[in-house]
Amino acid sequence: MQEGIAVGSRRPAEMRLHTGATVPFDTICSPGAYVCNWSGHLLRIPERTVVPGEAPRMNIIGPEPLTVTKISDNPGVSLAEARTLAASMGVSTGF
Helix, strand or coil, X not given: CCCCXXXXXXCXXXXXXXXXXXXXXXXXXXXXXXXXXXXXXXXXXXXHHCCCCCCCCCCCCCCCCCEEEEEECCCCCCHHHHHHHHXXXXXXXXX
């Protein structure tokens, strides 16, 4: 089951997204490996890039919301394992 949060909302810093959660890119609040739902690209979000109470340090702007699905708490997950995890969650990959 996937959970989502509204664009513009923020989770408290101590809360972490569960694997399998699909959220707008600009609401990522915890490190991990994410798959871009618009392209299938793998995003690695390390601990040092997540600032409590702030959107990710990278901003992607486009005509529609960009969502990502968290597949692992480990941003360094191997590509083979990332593909397997994504497939088990029904998430298409392009990496």
